[in-house]
Amino acid sequence: MTRIFILIASFCCITSVSYAESFISKLLNKPVQGGVAVISLKETTTPPQAYYKNKPVLVIKEDKTHWIAIVGIPLTTKQGIETLQIKSSQGAYTINFTTSHKNYKEQYIKLANNRLINPNQQAQSRIAQEMQLQLAAYQTFSARNPSNLLMELPVSGRLTSPFGLRRFFNGQERNPHTGLDLAAPQGTPVKAPADGQVILVGDFFFNGKTVFLDHGQGLISMFCHLSAINVQLGQAVKRGNIVAKVGATGRATGPHLHWNISLNDTRVDPAIFIGKFVP
Numbered sequence: 001m002t003r004i005f006i007l008i009a010s011f012c013c014i015t016s017v018s019y020a021e022s023f024i025s026k027l028l029n030k031p032v033q034g035g036v037a038v039i040s041l042k043e044t045t046t047p048p049q050a051y052y053k054n055k056p057v058l059v060i061k062e063d064k065t066h067w068i069a070i071v072g073i074p075l076t077t078k079q080g081i082e083t084l085q086i087k088s089s090q091g092a093y094t095i096n097f098t099t100s101h102k103n104y105k106e107q108y109i110k111l112a113n114n115r116l117i118n119p120n121q122q123a124q125s126r127i128a129q130e131m132q133l134q135l136a137a138y139q140t141f142s143a144r145n146p147s148n149l150l151m152e153l154p155v156s157g158r159l160t161s162p163f164g165l166r167r168f169f170n171g172q173e174r175n176p177h178t179g180l181d182l183a184a185p186q187g188t189p190v191k192a193p194a195d196g197q198v199i200l201v202g203d204f205f206f207n208g209k210t211v212f213l214d215h216g217q218g219l220i221s222m223f224c225h226l227s228a229i230n231v232q233l234g235q236a237v238k239r240g241n242i243v244a245k246v247g248a249t250g251r252a253t254g255p256h257l258h259w260n261i262s263l264n265d266t267r268v269d270p271a272i273f274i275g276k277f278v279p
Contacts, residue, residue, distance in 0.1 A: 027275060032100045041095070058070040069086075081099075123205055134222075149194075151194055155184045190226065192239055220262040223243065223258070228244060228245040
């Protein structure tokens, strides 16, 4: 009986190790427009560096010598062959990978305040300044490794707008939707989906009250339309810590959380990181 128990335990250990080696690819490898490509790199004992469109890419170790690159693919990417540049102790090389087309639906939104659709000149100046702050936050690339890549929803709520929607405000087309919208009551706590550091807080024209979290190596979460912010610039947070509360500030039609994820300065579908991606 003891021997049988040991054999069963050994088999379970082998199974779990095998699963761990392929888990990230199974979860994240969705190489479509607005998706993620997981690319195996040449084995090396030292960390390689990867670049896509001249921007640094998240690279993590799967075992002692096996590294993978986790690449964010822009919504504007055309179906076809893309190239990843690698620098390692073995020298520089490139890897090609294939991206696929994905159809995204349309969304039509009615807003009573036309100023949020066609801002005046003063508002446009403010928007431009705020955009520069947010773009700089998205370009953050710190050395830390993400604490986890399988994330939980920051709030439990009904999905009202998925990633990638072509959006029309009062009949006028605007930028595609670059996150997930989750309907939740005003004041619902918003939790960090992974460890991180607060790299930007603000109250912006379109986004309202906003928090950016750096999870490491270019993996960034942004939460907006908040009613309250519970963290300060530079603060370190752990997964599950409350960072804010749901609201309807900025260009919003009601209380909800807009959550987006950026990889290598590219907005990608957060549904991938919670195992809810729809092809």
